[in-house]
Amino acid sequence: MAEATPAPRRPAGELEASVLAALWAADGPLTSAEVQGELGGRLARTTVTTILSRLHGKGAVSRTRAGRGFAYSPIHDSAGLTARRMRSELDKQDDRTTALARFVSELTTEDERLLRSLLDEAGPEGGAGGHLPGSGATS
Numbered sequence: 001m002a003e004a005t006p007a008p009r010r011p012a013g014e015l016e017a018s019v020l021a022a023l024w025a026a027d028g029p030l031t032s033a034e035v036q037g038e039l040g041g042r043l044a045r046t047t048v049t050t051i052l053s054r055l056h057g058k059g060a061v062s063r064t065r066a067g068r069g070f071a072y073s074p075i076h077d078s079a080g081l082t083a084r085r086m087r088s089e090l091d092k093q094d095d096r097t098t099a100l101a102r103f104v105s106e107l108t109t110e111d112e113r114l115l116r117s118l119l120d121e122a123g124p125e126g127g128a129g130g131h132l133p134g135s136g137a138t139s
Contacts, residue, residue: 015043019035019051020055023035028071029063029071029072031067031072032052032072033045033048060075060076061073
């Protein structure tokens, strides 16, 4: 008897990214059943609920009571979530100087120019507290 080949594992974060994309595209909060529908029903509702609970635990989505369950909304847009993740990783470092230096050293020339431009626009105190241009309430 031939052994069944297990389904290939999804890349880390793929399901969370799909769920967040469905929430970002929505006009308002969605329940787990509604998110499941937006994803074409390809995931079990329990899986969607687990992903939404994990995203809530990570502070990526908010939730409000909706009947016996919850309706979920993204807290940040895509750029804001990326910025939050970058900040979270930086906060884990004991040596912030080295971590930032290595990050900057790996930037493309265009990204380096963009970062310099954003820092220049922010002025001498602009980087503290998220005062860079484009860092609104959703980032």
